[in-house]
Amino acid sequence: MTSAVAAGETAIELTGIGKRFPGVIANHDIDITIQAGTIHALVGENGAGKSTLMKILYGVQKPDDGTIKVNGAEVSFATPSDAIAHGLGMVFQHFMLADNLTVLENVVLGAESLHGIGDDARAEITRISEVYGFGLDPDELVESLGVGERQRVEILKVLFRGARIIILDEPTAVLVPHEVDALFENLRRLRDQGHTLIFISHKLDEVLAIADHITVIRRGTTVASVLPSETTSRGLAELMVGSELPSPSTEESTVTETVLLAVRDLEVTDEDGRQELAEISFDIHAGEIVGIAGVEGNGQTELVEAIIGMRHLSRGTVTMSGTDITHWTTRQRRESGIGYIPEDRHRHGLLLDSPLWENRILGHQSRPPSVVGPWLNLRGARADAERIIAEYDVRTPGVGTNARALSGGNQQKFIVGREMSGDPKILVASHPTRGVDVGAQAQIWSHIKAARKDGLAVLLISADLDELIGLSDSIRVLLRGRLVGRFDPQSVTPQELGSAMTGAGDDR
Amino acid sequence: MNVLRRVLLGLAAPVLALIVAGLFTTLLLLLTGDDVGGFWDTMLSWPKNRNLVNILNSASVLYLSGVAAAIGFRMNLFNIGVEGQYKVAMFAAAVFAGQAWLPGKLNVIAAVLVAMIAGAIWAGIAGILRTTRGVSEVISTIMLNAIAGPLVGYFLAKWGQSTGNSTQTKPIPEESWVGGITIFSDSVTKLYGLSLLAVVVGVLFWLVLNRTRFGFDLRATGSSESAAIASGVNTKRMIVISMLLSGAVAGLVGLPVLFGNSHNYGASFQAGLGFAGIAVALLGRNNPVGIAFGALIFAFLTEQGNLLNIMAGISPDIVAVTQGVIVIAVVIAYEVVRRARTRIEQAAVADALAAEKGAAA
Ligand SMILES: Nc1ncnc2c1ncn2[C@@H]1O[C@H](COP(=O)(O)OP(=O)(O)OP(=O)(O)O)[C@@H](O)[C@H]1O
Numbered sequence A: 001m002t003s004a005v006a007a008g009e010t011a012i013e014l015t016g017i018g019k020r021f022p023g024v025i026a027n028h029d030i031d032i033t034i035q036a037g038t039i040h041a042l043v044g045e046n047g048a049g050k051s052t053l054m055k056i057l058y059g060v061q062k063p064d065d066g067t068i069k070v071n072g073a074e075v076s077f078a079t080p081s082d083a084i085a086h087g088l089g090m091v092f093q094h095f096m097l098a099d100n101l102t103v104l105e106n107v108v109l110g111a112e113s114l115h116g117i118g119d120d121a122r123a124e125i126t127r128i129s130e131v132y133g134f135g136l137d138p139d140e141l142v143e144s145l146g147v148g149e150r151q152r153v154e155i156l157k158v159l160f161r162g163a164r165i166i167i168l169d170e171p172t173a174v175l176v177p178h179e180v181d182a183l184f185e186n187l188r189r190l191r192d193q194g195h196t197l198i199f200i201s202h203k204l205d206e207v208l209a210i211a212d213h214i215t216v217i218r219r220g221t222t223v224a225s226v227l228p229s230e231t232t233s234r235g236l237a238e239l240m241v242g243s244e245l246p247s248p249s250t251e252e253s254t255v256t257e258t259v260l261l262a263v264r265d266l267e268v269t270d271e272d273g274r275q276e277l278a279e280i281s282f283d284i285h286a287g288e289i290v291g292i293a294g295v296e297g298n299g300q301t302e303l304v305e306a307i308i309g310m311r312h313l314s315r316g317t318v319t320m321s322g323t324d325i326t327h328w329t330t331r332q333r334r335e336s337g338i339g340y341i342p343e344d345r346h347r348h349g350l351l352l353d354s355p356l357w358e359n360r361i362l363g364h365q366s367r368p369p370s371v372v373g374p375w376l377n378l379r380g381a382r383a384d385a386e387r388i389i390a391e392y393d394v395r396t397p398g399v400g401t402n403a404r405a406l407s408g409g410n411q412q413k414f415i416v417g418r419e420m421s422g423d424p425k426i427l428v429a430s431h432p433t434r435g436v437d438v439g440a441q442a443q444i445w446s447h448i449k450a451a452r453k454d455g456l457a458v459l460l461i462s463a464d465l466d467e468l469i470g471l472s473d474s475i476r477v478l479l480r481g482r483l484v485g486r487f488d489p490q491s492v493t494p495q496e497l498g499s500a501m502t503g504a505g506d507d508r
Numbered sequence B: 001m002n003v004l005r006r007v008l009l010g011l012a013a014p015v016l017a018l019i020v021a022g023l024f025t026t027l028l029l030l031l032t033g034d035d036v037g038g039f040w041d042t043m044l045s046w047p048k049n050r051n052l053v054n055i056l057n058s059a060s061v062l063y064l065s066g067v068a069a070a071i072g073f074r075m076n077l078f079n080i081g082v083e084g085q086y087k088v089a090m091f092a093a094a095v096f097a098g099q100a101w102l103p104g105k106l107n108v109i110a111a112v113l114v115a116m117i118a119g120a121i122w123a124g125i126a127g128i129l130r131t132t133r134g135v136s137e138v139i140s141t142i143m144l145n146a147i148a149g150p151l152v153g154y155f156l157a158k159w160g161q162s163t164g165n166s167t168q169t170k171p172i173p174e175e176s177w178v179g180g181i182t183i184f185s186d187s188v189t190k191l192y193g194l195s196l197l198a199v200v201v202g203v204l205f206w207l208v209l210n211r212t213r214f215g216f217d218l219r220a221t222g223s224s225e226s227a228a229i230a231s232g233v234n235t236k237r238m239i240v241i242s243m244l245l246s247g248a249v250a251g252l253v254g255l256p257v258l259f260g261n262s263h264n265y266g267a268s269f270q271a272g273l274g275f276a277g278i279a280v281a282l283l284g285r286n287n288p289v290g291i292a293f294g295a296l297i298f299a300f301l302t303e304q305g306n307l308l309n310i311m312a313g314i315s316p317d318i319v320a321v322t323q324g325v326i327v328i329a330v331v332i333a334y335e336v337v338r339r340a341r342t343r344i345e346q347a348a349v350a351d352a353l354a355a356e357k358g359a360a361a
C-alpha cells in the first residue's frame, strides 16, 4: 500500500518535465519536489503551464521530456487509471457529477470493484465523510447539493479510490469565502492524516493561508520555490509576472439618472413548477455596476439566463431603455447591445473546436465587424480577434488556434474582450474574472471601469467578494431565489456580506 | 507548415482508408478462393469512355445525396431519410412534369421546384416532430422511409399507366426532356443535363456554410448547441430549416435520371441512393470538396465492379463490402492522421526551441 510512506518523505519528484503543443511550449525544464503530508501550492500566470503539468502527473497527457517519481519510484502513466493505481487523484475545476444520481451512486460509478455498490460502499463513504468532516449523506441526490458540497463529493470520489496524493486545480474559484474556509478545514484534516495535496489557485491570499510550500511557474518553467512565511501576495505576484503589478486606483462614481435595465417582479419556475426566482426587482443606470452576491445555486444562473432571454419568465418584466424586452429572443437582446459573459465558459461561451476568429463571431453573428449583411466578414473577424488578443493579453499563437488549446484563464480573457466589443449598453457578467491571474484581473477590472465611465450598465455576479466590493456601485444579495439585502460597497465588510449570503442575518 | 505538407496530410486519411479497404477485400477474396489477380486487374483498369460517363453520372447523383445528408450532419441532425425523401420527390416531379401543364423548359424548372418542395415537406415532418414532440429524427426519418415506398406505390397504382406488367407515371413530353451533354464523341452515353445541379448545389453548399451568417449558426449549433443558444441562435428554428434544406436537396437526387433517361417514374427507379449518400458524406467528412471525392470513388468502384462477373467471375457484391470497409476505415484514419499531424507540429516547436537555444548559447 502506498499509505506506508511517512510524512517528510518525498511523495512526488518531477525532473526536467517538458510538454509542447502546436505553436506553444506549455512546459519545459520543470523541477518540483513535493514532500509527503504537505499542502503544496502551484501559482503562475494564465497559460504558465500549471494545468498541463498536473494533467501530465495524472496521466491525462504524456510528457515529451523528463521523469516522474511517485514515492521514490519512477513511473510512466499511460492513462489516469495508472495514476489512480499509484494513489493519485485529481479534482478538476469543472465538476463531473451526475445531478440525478445520489452521492453514493456518483462515488461508486466506475469504481464498483472496490467496495461494491451496496452497504459496503455506503459504509466506506460514511467513514471517509466522518474522518475528514465532510458531512455528506450517501443517499442524498447530488442535484440538491450546493457547490461546496459538490466539491466535497468530488474529493470523496478520489479518496474512495484510495488516493493519497490529491491534485486540486483551482478548487476555490467557484466558492464564496465561508465555503473556502470549510474547504481549507477539510484539506488540513486530510494533510494531518498523511495525505499529500497539490493546490492550484490564482487567489494568492488563499495560497499563503493554506500552503506549506509554494512553487512559482512562469512561462512554462519553475522559477522559484518559496515558503509562505517568507513572502507576501505582492511578492508572489511579482515572481509570477517577473515584474511589478499595477496598483489599483480608486475612482469616483459615474452613476447617471438614465435607467438602462429595469427588472420588475421577475419570477422563474422550473419544469416542475418550483420557484427558482421570485419578486426580483431592480434598476441599473447608465454608468452603474450592480453587484449580486450569493452562494452559487441561489438563483444566479436563472437570473442571468432570464435577462439574456434563455429562460422563460413565469411573471414579471424586463425593460431596456424604456422598451419592454420581456418577450424578445436572445438574438434580439444581444443585437440591441447586451453583452454576456457566461458563468460556464465551456458550455455557453465558446466553440471549443473552432478557431479564435470564429469564436469572435459567436454571439455577434449579426453585427459588424464580423458580418456584412447576411455574409460573414472573415477579414473583419480576424482583425478584431487580433485586437482582442492584444488588448486583453490573451496568450495564444494566433487567431487560427482552436479555443480548446487556450488555458482556462486565457479563454476567459478572450470572452471578456469579445463581450466588451461593439460598445455594449448593458453587460451581464457572471464571474468575469473566474480563473484569471491577478495581473489579468486588474486589467479586466480597468476595462470594465473605463466602459462604465462611458455609460455601460453592468450586472455583476461574482463569488469573489473583493471584486464585488471593489467594482460595484451597489450590492444586492441573492438568497434562495430572492433579493434579500442591499448594501453600500463603500461601507460593507466581506463578513457582513458573507452572513447575509448564508441567511445568518435572518436570525438577528 | 507549408501548403504542400498540408495538402498531403489532408489526403493521407482517405488514401489510408482506401489501402485498408483494398487489403481487406484482397484477404476476403483469398479466403473465398477467388481470382485476386483478376479482381485487381478489373478494378484498376482504366474505364472505357462510356464507363467514364457512367461514373460521372452516378457520382453527380451520389453527390446530391451526400450533400443532402451532410447538411443535417453538420448540425448533428441525422437525416437517415434521404432515401424516402428523394423517392417521394422524384415521384411528385414525374407526375407533375407528366401533366405537361407548362411548356418546354418551364415545365422542367417547375418540376425541379416541385421535387425540392416535396423532399422538403417529407423531411420537414421529421423536423417538426423533433422540435414539437422531441421525437428523434433518426427514428422518424427511418419510419418515413418505410412509409414512402408503399405510399408512392399506392399512388402509382392509382394514377400510373400500365404497360405490360409494369406501371409508370405518364411520360414527360419530349419537349421537356433535358438532353445529355456529349463528353466523348466516340461514345453514345452522355452526361445527364441535370447532373450540373450537383455543381450548383456544391458551390451553394460551400458558400452558405462557410461564408454566411446562416451557415455559421448551423455550424455553431452542430459543434455546441448550448453555446449556440447563448449566442442567440434559435436552435428549434435551425433544426426545422436544416431539415427542410436537407430534404430539398434530397429532392434533386432523382431528377438527372428522370429528365435525362427514364422520363417517367416507374420500375426504373434506382433504390439505395439515399443510403449511399450517407456513406459518401461520411467519407467526405461533410465537406463540399470531400463529398465530391467520396462520390467519385463510390461511383468508380460500382462501375468497375459491374465488370467483375464477366472479367473475373466474381460477384459485384464484393464491391459493396469494399465500400463499407472504406467508410469504417476512413473514420479511424482521420483520427490517426489528426494525431500524426499534432506530433509533427510538436516536433516543429521543439526544433524551433532548440534553434533558439543554440542561437542564445
Ligand atoms: N490541448 C492543448 N493544445 C494546444 N495547446 C495547449 C493545450 N493545452 C494547453 N495548451 C497551451 O499550453 C499552455 C499552458 O496551458 P495551461 O492550461 O497548462 O495553463 P495554466 O497555467 O493552467 O493557465 P490558467 O491559469 O489560465 O489555467 C497555454 O499556452 C495553452 O495555450
Ligand SMILES: [Mg+2]
Binding pocket: A050, A051, A052, A407, A408, A409
Ligand atoms: Mg489551468
